[in-house]
Amino acid sequence: AQSVAQPEDQVNVAEGNPLTVKCTYSVSGNPYLFWYVQYPNRGLQFLLKYITGDNLVKGSYGFEAEFNKSQTSFHLKKPSALVSDSALYFCAVRDISNFNKFYFGSGTKLNVKP
Amino acid sequence: DTGVSQDPRHKITKRGQNVTFRCDPISEHNRLYWYRQTLGQGPEFLTYFQNEAQLEKSRLLSDRFSAERPKGSFSTLEIQRTEQGDSAMYLCASSTGVLYGYTFGSGTRLTVV
Numbered sequence: 001a002q003s004v005a006q007p008e009d010q011v012n013v014a015e016g017n018p019l020t021v022k023c024t025y026s027v028s029g030n031p032y033l034f035w036y037v038q039y040p041n042r043g044l045q046f047l048l049k050y051i052t053g054d055n056l057v058k059g060s061y062g063f064e065a066e067f068n069k070s071q072t073s074f075h076l077k078k079p080s081a082l083v084s085d086s087a088l089y090f091c092a093v094r095d096i097s098n099f100n101k102f103y104f105g106s107g108t109k110l111n112v113k114p
Numbered sequence: 115d116t117g118v119s120q121d122p123r124h125k126i127t128k129r130g131q132n133v134t135f136r137c138d139p140i141s142e143h144n145r146l147y148w149y150r151q152t153l154g155q156g157p158e159f160l161t162y163f164q165n166e167a168q169l170e171k172s173r174l175l176s177d178r179f180s181a182e183r184p185k186g187s188f189s190t191l192e193i194q195r196t197e198q199g200d201s202a203m204y205l206c207a208s209s210t211g212v213l214y215g216y217t218f219g220s221g222t223r224l225t226v227v
Contacts, residue, residue: 034215043118043205043218044157090156100145100170102216104156 002027004074004091006105013081014113021076021108023091032094033074034102035065037087044090050074061085081112118219120206126225127196134192135222139208146189147216148181150174151203160204163189196226 004025013019025031032051036044048059055067065076076089088107095101119138127133139146144165149157160179161171165186175181178196183189193200203223207216 036215036218041123041220041223043120043207043220044216046215046217049215092156098170100147100162100164101159102157104158106154106156 002031002093002095002103004033004093004103004105006089006091006108008108009106010109010111012111012113015083016080019078019081019085019110019112021089021091021110023074023076023105025072025074025091025093027072027093027096029096031074032096032099033065033067034092034094035059035063035074035076036090036092036104038090038107039087047076047089081110083112083114086110086112118206118208118217120204120219120222122222123220124223124225126227129198129226130195132192132194133196133224134190135204135206135224137189137191137206137219139188139206140217141187143208143210143217144186145209145211146183147207147209148189148191149205149207151205151221152201157205160191193224196224198226200224201226 034049035047038044048057050057050067058064090107091105092102121136146163148160151157161181163183178194181191203221205221207218209216
């Protein structure tokens with residue numbers, strides 16, 4: 001079975017500082033990993049994905065994520081946080097036996113303070 | 115409109131009533147998905163369509179739930195005899211292929227009182 005875990009319910013960071021939102025995965029095989037962001041009362045928006053290739057993946061709004069196979073992690077990062085980045089972030093892994101299904105983490109609330 | 119549209123945005127219903135939600139995917143997307151999100155949790159897979167064919171249903175989708183996509187365009191999700199445990203955000207998403215991320219709609223928030 002595939003799963004992802006987001007160990008932090010909430011991350012607080014000051015505007016202008018770097019941010020990291022953590023995600024670890026459990027997959028038997030090569031993982032297809034995704035990050036989504038959700039603003040209040042809205043659906044999820046795609047940020048970036050890792051399928052294969054470079055371990056550092058660049059995505060929307062200046063976000064990037066680093067795939068680390070030895071640590072089974074896929075942490076989301078941004079060099080300089082903005083107040084407008086405050087939202088709920090979800091890590092997800094694609095079911096390798098059924099590519100049409102995702103398993104989502106429980107989400108991490110990012111608070112960026114001015 | 116190039117996004118995924120869901121209607122209604124909010125629905126409050128009494129326990130035991132039936133409700134129906136609609137999703138209009140991006141027109142060129144042949145895959146359509148329904149997910150359910152409860153408070154403090156990530157979305158959970160409910161069902162998936164490729165064109166008009168419903169190819170998979172989660173065991174979360176009890177007999178009270180039914181989904182259709184009659185012409186391979188919009189989809190409906192019906193819940194019969196609603197229960198308080200059905201209260202959640204129901205998310206629809208669409209995509210063009212398995213290697214792409216989904217495009218989600220804004221969801222329908224259901225409250226069963």
